[in-house]
Amino acid sequence: MASLQRRNDKWQARVRRLGHTPRTKSFINRTDALRWIRQTEQELDRAALAYDPSSLERTTVADLLRRYVRDVTPGKRGHASEAKRIEVFLRYDWANLTLARITPQAFTRHRDKRLREVEAGTVIRELGLLRTVFEVARREWDVPLHANPLANVRKPKAASGRNRRLHADELTALLAACADSRNDWLEPGIRLAIETGMRRGELLNMRRADLDLANHLLSIPETKTDIPRTIPLSVNAVSILRSMQATGTDDRLLPVTANAFRLAWERCKHRAAKQMPGIADLRFHDLRHEAVSRFFELGLNVPEVAAISGHRDPRMLFRYTHLKPEDIVAKLRGLNARAAA
Template sequence: MGCVRRRGTKWNAQVRIAGWRSFTKTFEKKSDALDWCRETETAIRSAPLHTSKSSPNLKFKDLIEKYRDKVTPTHKGYQTETYRLNRFANSWIGQVKVAHLTPRHYEQYRNDRLEIVKQCTVRGELTLMKRVLDYGIRILGVGLTDNPIKFIELPSTYTPRTRRLENDEFERLLTIALEQKNSLIAPIIIFAVETGMRRSEILKMRWSDIDETKKTAKLTNTKNGDDRTVPLTRNAFEVLKNLEKKTEFVFPITANCLQLAWRRVKKNADIQDLRFHDLRHEAISRFFEHGLTVPEVALISGHKDIRQLFRYTHLMPQKISEKYIIFQ
C-alpha cells in the first residue's frame, strides 16, 4: 500500500506491495504525491497473477539456486554466471513467488537496470533469467504455462566495438608494461596482438601445447567448444623463446592478476576506452590488412560464423589505400 510523508518542504511518496520492490518519488504538493500512489498501486495490481498448483510457495530465488547448482557448473564461464545468478537471487525479484511472476515484473527489472548499466548487460541478464525459467518449466515443472520474459521487449543488441590501437598507443602500453613488477604483462600483450587469442586461451596454454618445430600452439576446450591449432608469427614465437619454463603453463598468472595489471598499465599510459579483448580485434584486423584470406583468419581466430568474424574486423582505410598502388 502507499503512504505519503513530509520531508522538509516536500512530500515523499512510497508504495510497497508484496511481490514487488518498493517505489518512491518526491513531490512538491501532497495532492500530487497521493495521486501518484493511487496510480502506481493501480498499475501494479492490474498485472494478472498466474495460478499454479505446483510448488505455489516456490520463490524465484529458489529456482535460481537450483539452476545455479545443477546447470551452471556445466557451462563455460560458470564463475561469471554464478555471480550473476547470486545477484538475481538477492534482488527484489528473487523474493517473488514463481507462480506470481508476470511480464510486468521483468519490465520493471529491465527499466531499473537500464538506469545503471548498458543495454547489452540488461539483455544478457534477462536472457539468463529466461533460461532459468525455461529450466523450471521444462525440467522442474514449476507450473507456469509460459515464460513471462517471452512477452517483454528486450533492450537492443549492442553496437559492435570498433576500437583499435591508435597512433603510439601500443608503444605506450609496452613501455608501462615493462615497468610492471610482473614480467609477464608485456609478453602477454605482445602475444595477444600477434595471435588474436582470447585472454582465457592465453592463460590456459601449456608448454606441452607448443610445437616448436611447426611453430604452432594447440588450444583445447576453447570458447566455442572446438580445439584449434594457431600458427605463431615470428614475434609471437620470439616471445615464447624468451620466457622461462618455470611451470607447465606458458603464462603462469591468474586472470584477476592480469586484469588488475591491465588496468594499471592503461591508466599509467593514459589510454582510454581500451579493453584487453580489443587486442583480439586489433590482431584480426591486422591479419586481413596483411593479406590473409577469410578462411585463413578463421582458422587462426576460431570463428565458425563468418559474420561474427567480420564483427571483429575493423580495417584502417589508410592501410587499404596503400594497396591501391598495384592499380596504378
Template sequence: MATFRQRSGTWQARVRVKGFPVETKSFDSKAAAQRWAREIESSMDNGGHQHSSKGAEILLREVLQRYMEEVTPTKRGAKREAEGIAFMQRNKVASYSMAKLSPAVVATYRDHRLKTVGAGTIIRELCILSSVISHARREWSLPISNPCELVRKPATPLGRSRLLSVDEEVKLLDELKPRGRRSPWMVPLVMLALETAMRRGELLGLRWEHIDLEKQTAFLPLTKNGTVRTVPLSKRAVAILADLPRCVDGRVFQLTDMGMEAAFRKGCARAEIVNLHFHDLRHTATSRLAEKLPNVIELAAVTGHQTIQMLKRYYHPKAEALAKKLD
C-alpha cells in the first residue's frame, strides 16, 4: 500500500507491501510520487523488485570499472571502449551514485562535452554509458532505471567524404619512402589500402598463411563485424605483396597501430596534405573500385560492407564522372 505526504515543498511516497522492505522517495509533485509508487508496487507484484538502497550505495565509477574489466575485453572494439570508459571515470559524472544518476545529470554531461568534442564522440559515449547501465540491470541485478533512454542524443553528423586525390597520393607516397629512420612498411601499406579498401586493423593483422598469391585472395579470419571474409586481390595488390620480405613471425606488416598512425600523420604533414585520416584511404579505394565494379553486391563483397546503406557512406562518386555516364 502506498501513502503520500507533503514535506518542505516536496511529496514523499512510501510503499509498504508484506514481504518487502519499505520503499520511500521524494518528488516535486504528487503526480510523480504516485507514478513512482505504482511502478514499485507493480514490480513487487511481478516478483522483479529489488530494494533501491542497493543502487544508492554504488557509484557509477565502480560500475564502469567492473564493466571495463569483465565485459569490455570480450568485444572487438575493446581498446576504443576502454578509452571512453576511462575518460568517463575521470569526469564528475562518475561520482554520482547509480540511484542519483538521473536524465538531468546525463544531459548536463552531454552539454559539457559538446563544448569540446563533436557530436559523433558524444553519441559513442552515451551509447557506452547506456550499455553499461543496461548490463548492470540485467546481469548484476542493480535496481536502477536507464537515464540514457530519456536523454536526447545530438544529431548524427554527416560521414566524412574526404578522398585522396591522385596528386596527393604521389606526394604522400614520396614522403613515406624509407629515408633515415622512416619505416619501410608504410609505402606498401598505403598502396595496398588504396588497392583493396581494407580497414587499418585488417591490414595490420594480415598474415602470410592467409594470403594466396596464386588465387589472388587474402583471408581475414576476424573482421570488425565479427565475421570472416576473403578479400579478392587485384594484380597490382598481388605485386605489392610479392615484393614484400617475409618475416619469421608471419605478419605481413611489421607495424604497430600507434607506430603506423604516427608515421602516417608525419607523412601527411611533410606532404602538406591536410585533414586526411588513414581511414579516408578506405573511402578513396571504395570510390575507385566502384568504377570497376558497378554492381553494388560485388562491390560490397570486396569492401566487406554488410549493408548497402553503409556502403553508400564510403562511395563518393564525382558529379562530373556521373554526368559522363548520362551521355
C-alpha cells in the first residue's frame, strides 16, 4: 500500500508492506515521488518472491550452529574455545527447534537456567555468540528470518570487575611451589606475567625472533585486539628472558600448549594453597591486573601503561588498576613536603 501527501511544500511518499518497516521519503517534485513509490514497491515485491517461509520449517537451530562452526569459526583466533561452546549448544533441546518455531522466550529460559549454573559474564558471551550466528544467517546466508530472536533478549548484568591484587607472601608461595614442579617454564612464565602484564596467550606465543633485549624491547605480533605492539621491558623482565633464551632450544620461549600451562598453574596453586589457603581464588589473569597496578604505582601515566598492556580503551585500563591507598597517602605526603619546602 502506498500513499502520497502534500506537506510543507513537499510531497511525502510512504510505502507499506506486511512484514516490513514502513518506508517514507519526501520530494520537491511529485513525479519523483511517484517514481520512488514504484521503485520501492518493486524492490519489496522482489524480496517477497525470494522469501520462502517453508525453508524455516526445514531448518533447525542446530543446522545454523553446525554451518557457523564449519564456515565461520575456523577463521577466528579463539576458534577452539568457540567450537567447544557451540558443541555444548547442540546438546540443548532448543537446538532441535526449527527456525519457524524458535522464539526469544527459548533463549530467555536458557539465560535464566545458565545464570543458576555459571557467572553472568559467561552467559553474556553465550548470548552474544548466538546472536552473531543468527545475524550471519540473516545477512549472509539468505535465511529468511524477519528478525534476530536474540535481538530483544535482555542480557544479565555483568559482575563488577575483579580487584584481586597479588600479595608478596603469595608470590613467595607460588615460586616455592614452582620449585616442586617437574617443568622449568612455569616459574619464568609467572614472573614475566607480573613484569610485563602480558596475557597468557601472548606469553605462550613469544618467539626468539621477537626479542630485542639489547634495547629492552619485545614485539608481540599476535594480540587479543589484533593490533601488534612492541612493549618496553624492565631490567627484571630482560633478565628473565635472557635465562629463558639460555636454557631453551625451541623457537618458542614457552613451548607448551595453553591447556598444559593452565593445568600446571592449577597444580602449582594447589600446592601453594596448602601453606596459604587464600591463594586458591587467584587466577593467572590476576597477574596482569597486578602488573598494570604496579606500573601506575611506579608513576607511569595512562598512555605509557597502555603502550605496555595494549589496552585501547582507558575505561578498560582503569578496571585493572587498583592502587593501594597507603601508597597514595605516601605520595601525597611527599608532594606536601616538597611544597612546604
